[in-house]
Amino acid sequence: MPAAIPTTQTVARVYELGGGVQFEDDYPVPTPANNEVLAKVLYTGVCQSDLHTKAGTAAGADGNPITNIKLPHIGGHEGVGRVIALGPGCASDIHVGDLVGIRFASRICRRCEFCLAGKEQHCIRGTNHLHHEDGSFQEYIALDADYLTVLPQDIDPAIIGPVLCAGVTAYKAVLNCGLRAGEWLVVVGAGGGLGHLAVQYGLAVGAQVLAVDSGSEKEKFVKELGVHAFIDFAQTKDLIQDVHDITSGGAHAVVVTAGSPKAFKSAADMLRVGGILSCVGIPPGKAFIEVPVCTIVIKGLRITGNLVGSLKECLEAVELVRRGVVKPKVSVRPFKDLPAVYEELERGDIAGRIVLKVSQDVD
Template identity: 75%
Template sequence: MAESGPSEKFPETQTVALVRELGGEVEFNTDYPVPKPGRNEVLAKILYTGVCQSDLHTKSGTAAGPDGNPITKIKLPHVGGHEGVGRIIQLGPGCSDDVKIGGLVGIRFASRICRRCEHCLAGKEQYCKKSTNHLHHEDGSFQEYIALDADYLTILPDDIDPVVIGPVLCAGLTAYKAILNCQLKLGDWLVVVGAGGGLGHLAVQYGRAQGALVLGIDKGLGKRDYIMSLGASDFIDFTASSDLIGDVMRITDGGAHAVVVTSGNAKAFAQAADMLRINGTLSCVGIPPGKAFIETPVSSIVIKGLRITGNLVGSLKECLEAVELVRRGVVKPKIEVRPFRDLPVVYEELEKGRITGRVVLKIAKD
């Protein structure tokens, strides 16, 4: 079992983006301690990281829990980020032989699991009640170095592009899981609400990879051209439509087989179920702040035989499947690379809905 040698030296401090209290401003601390890997842990140098809407909600103190109330049990000071790609530079004692120095690893939402509960045993470890994550409990990828559980590593193929893979570890995985939960057949109609966003543009592509005909819904002429370039069959600008449900019914010849709502805006869910045909599936992804509700009559759900499913990221196995489709070029994330210190500006743009695709921050200095 390899470990880094005693002659190897690593920095004692690093630069991190932290928030001292929920709702506070992001500040860059250049004197934050570099963690030392414990037993069955590795130390990774973070190369790139995506910026997720969940990072913004958590930092702002508006991230909703299962009961709709804000999540307040968050490690402070808070270091967010859960779409990172890093390279292993040090092994703690007890790491297995398949963990190698120099290997690429992902920093995902989930950080540690129990491996023994019913959810872990069923391959649905994202629901492990004893789990921790890089958003609420442990420092995430908005830092230069990170310690990771070697027994739950997201080991990435050596030939992936670390620049584009970060967003796949959360946005891509969640979109992929949402598509799987739709149980689509070849030629089914899939509506993606928020199709031009960080999650939406990936849902369009994972849906196309399943053989679906995709109708993208978003706003703006630029979004139309972009979403159609991803392989969508049609597009609706919801700000220009006087009868959104009617337009969906006309284009899909009677309603979608599935609707994936990727937007974190409560209004996006208001009419989503009305877009479905008999036995259709509403796949919920975006989590609006506060207690948002699906405004659908129970009679409609019963009489039309609708399915409603939620998607909390996905398992490690599903993550690697989502990564593989990107590695093979079937799915191509749209990213914009920016410097690490642009994070506060990126948060502002996310709040205003001005980002198409995903922003990726360059963390490593070399």
């Protein structure tokens, strides 16, 4: 490795589930192995999933807490870094100086049915930066060169991090709705980190967007994004009736981005015949969608889930941001604000997304 690369770095580690974040300034900088690159982490978003994982409340596919988590663990999966060294065996199209993303998925097998179908986020042998490998809450990180997220070099690294998880997830959720121009999309949790991106990707496909959230600040925020209507769920006397009145019979699709069981409780009732419920937010614990089977059958409803997206879909989501069609609202904070950001996430009082500045860019 070049002499300019330090041997130690600052990282944010969690030693036990439910424990606090501990910053360490003498953690070893990794040496990139075969087919790996070393990247200097510049910025990273902070996702609700990081909070749930740290707290030990992240739910798996069976609804039980995920326990297969590397401990001690360095979280973070919305990072943007710059390649500063190449390990042996890297392809010739990867260069020192490239901007790269640190996403949820870290390594894939490229051979299972999901990888072959372009759904590699479901790879049966895949690993991720949320549970299995150290993520972007550190100054330097080794990344798999064969599954590298090479970003356009003219993007703003301060805003693109959240697009690598929240953005691609919101984009995928909107795609799964199959909306046509002029159809109604309801976004529940519209003012949050995921929600404000779902609003904009919905507008990008020509949908009429009805935002559901609470508070005057979030109302002002989403209206500035261009939503066609807003409902404050804490103030309305009949949320379902309001949705049906505004949309003239119910939404064509509802995207639930909030990670709260209450957010899902009445989502299906907002839909018209043939509507799609697109689920994004994952509540902690074993939460359920309680919809009568007769409702699903008679109204012809469809329910779909969205676990981030493929690398191709991620780069599509990034491209819409690069072109200015979608504009993430980020607040940049110092790296060591991470514990305070976790507290704010627990209170639910963040509009948009918090991004941490981890280190200075390479000169």
